Amino acid sequence: MRRERHAARLIAALTLSTQLVACSGGETTANYCGLDLDITWVRALELVNMPLSGKFDDGSEAFSPTVLEVEASTSTSVIARRNLPLFLDDELALKRMVVTVEGRNAAGGLVAVGSSTVSLFVGSFVALTVDLFAPGVCGNGSIEGTETCDDNNTAAGDGCADTCTLEQDWLCINTPSVCFPEDNTAVVGPASLAGALADTSKAVLFLGAGRYNMSLQLSARSVTIIGVPGTIFEVSAGVAINISSGAVVTLSGLTVRGGGIQIEGAGTSAQMSKMTIGPSDGTGITLSDGAALRLSESRVFNHELGGLLLDGGNYRVENVIVQANGGAGSSIGGVRIVSTTGTSRFVNNTVAENLVGTASTAAGVHCVEAAGLKNNLVWANFGGAPISALCDAEHSNLGPYEEDPGPLGTNLSMDPRLSPDLHLLPGSPCIDAGDDTDGTAPGIDIDGEPRPQGDAIDIGADEVSAQ
Numbered sequence: 001m002r003r004e005r006h007a008a009r010l011i012a013a014l015t016l017s018t019q020l021v022a023c024s025g026g027e028t029t030a031n032y033c034g035l036d037l038d039i040t041w042v043r044a045l046e047l048v049n050m051p052l053s054g055k056f057d058d059g060s061e062a063f064s065p066t067v068l069e070v071e072a073s074t075s076t077s078v079i080a081r082r083n084l085p086l087f088l089d090d091e092l093a094l095k096r097m098v099v100t101v102e103g104r105n106a107a108g109g110l111v112a113v114g115s116s117t118v119s120l121f122v123g124s125f126v127a128l129t130v131d132l133f134a135p136g137v138c139g140n141g142s143i144e145g146t147e148t149c150d151d152n153n154t155a156a157g158d159g160c161a162d163t164c165t166l167e168q169d170w171l172c173i174n175t176p177s178v179c180f181p182e183d184n185t186a187v188v189g190p191a192s193l194a195g196a197l198a199d200t201s202k203a204v205l206f207l208g209a210g211r212y213n214m215s216l217q218l219s220a221r222s223v224t225i226i227g228v229p230g231t232i233f234e235v236s237a238g239v240a241i242n243i244s245s246g247a248v249v250t251l252s253g254l255t256v257r258g259g260g261i262q263i264e265g266a267g268t269s270a271q272m273s274k275m276t277i278g279p280s281d282g283t284g285i286t287l288s289d290g291a292a293l294r295l296s297e298s299r300v301f302n303h304e305l306g307g308l309l310l311d312g313g314n315y316r317v318e319n320v321i322v323q324a325n326g327g328a329g330s331s332i333g334g335v336r337i338v339s340t341t342g343t344s345r346f347v348n349n350t351v352a353e354n355l356v357g358t359a360s361t362a363a364g365v366h367c368v369e370a371a372g373l374k375n376n377l378v379w380a381n382f383g384g385a386p387i388s389a390l391c392d393a394e395h396s397n398l399g400p401y402e403e404d405p406g407p408l409g410t411n412l413s414m415d416p417r418l419s420p421d422l423h424l425l426p427g428s429p430c431i432d433a434g435d436d437t438d439g440t441a442p443g444i445d446i447d448g449e450p451r452p453q454g455d456a457i458d459i460g461a462d463e464v465s466a467q
């Protein structure tokens with residue numbers, strides 16, 4: 001009874017809509033649906049009122065919107081909380097509705113918003129917590145406030161609507177959101193992946209977090225596989241992922257350990273982004289026999305037989321960190337480019353801390369034919385020269401050299417000032433030292449941040465934000 005009297009008093013004070021049942025003297029009947037609303041927000045937002053609304057799934061109003069005033073408080077807790085039992089019309093019973101609370105400050109600005117879904121029952125109170133967060137900016141690639149997706153744009157019809165909510169018949173994954181039509185997308189886990197791969201009606205597989213202790217054999221299969229953070233492919237030996245026989249594969253967000261990735265055969269194509277590949281006792285990625293590779297925003301590290309072997313086929317490698325590969329017994333350190341095509345590109349990568357076992361081979365990037373590398377940071381590789389002459393490096397930072405390398409052309413050879421994760425520290429000579437006058441450099445960096453920033457594009461996989 002104490003709660004109900006309290007509720008009645010609040011409702012009288014708030015003069016809610018006609019659909020809220022007025023109760024006098026603390027007495028109630030069973031002809032109501034109770035909502036025990038608990039609202040939280042960060043006190044520093046200094047809310048003065050909170051517009052409250054409820055809507056059914058079809059968008060129609062469940063009850064008339066109202067505005068809750070926020071009373072001044074002397075509390076010093078970081079989180080403010082307001083408990084508000086509401087009597088609502090009993091016709092709302094068993095209907096799903098979304099309760100949305102906005103937070104406005106003294107200037108009338110919308111500074112917080114939150115919503116929760118609930119179904120009510122006649123004659124009893126249902127508890128519902130609504131946490132208010134800063135309202136999201138739709139299109140910024142980050143899922144905030146009431147957004148259920150954010151695909152870096154405010155366009156509708158691509159799975160994530162102009163209000164950053166999931167569109168009907170689509171599925172989205174990750175942040176920023178990547179969306180595909182629901183009918184050819186399967187959401188799978190370690191136990192169901194093999195079956196989903198065999199079902200060729202599914203062109204897209206969303207992988208839940210977990211350990212997939214299997215090698216992935218993608219032969220003559222067209223498929224897009226996207227993992228959430230924590231999707232791990234691990235093999236104890238051999239190749240972790242083989243892409244061959246004309247397979248057309250897109251991989252994103254996977255961690256691959258214990259073995260490398262092979263892409264082989266004419267007509268085979270692999271596009272990989274946001275991959276974490278390593279460690280293994282083999283080679284990180286091997287491209288051969290006329291296959292095509294596009295590799296971006298990824299790390300290839302700790303492979304005992306070298307990072308990348310590009311041995312036949314078109315490649316485009318950008319925003320990749322190739323770190324700590326090779327060894328005293330390895331003929332490849334960071335990268336070995338055996339053959340190129342007219343459109344092959346190796347741009348804005350960081351190749352560092354690799355070791356090659358044959359001194360006649362460059363430890364960072366070794367090119368067997370003319371390759372035309374640009375905007376790369378090739379630093380602190382051991383066992384051979386930083387880079388071989390046929391790589392034709394330009395606008396890159398190369399070194400350090402044990403002996404005078406002669407004229408460097410457009411390249412630098414200066415301590416790059418790197419953080420432990422091979423990002424550029426303030427004052428790095430790589431900042432604004434790259435070149436993109438021909439428009440072939442990537443428009444983002446390894447972290448997905450836009451390039452160029454500042455006066456020019458930076459050298460290496462990281463672009464420092466210009467503040």
Ligand SMILES: [Ca+2]
Nearest residue numbers: 136137142150
């Ligand atoms: Ca957003």
Ligand SMILES: [Ca+2]
Nearest residue numbers: 153155158160
């Ligand atoms: Ca969109």
Ligand SMILES: [Ca+2]
Nearest residue numbers: 432453454456
């Ligand atoms: Ca820059």
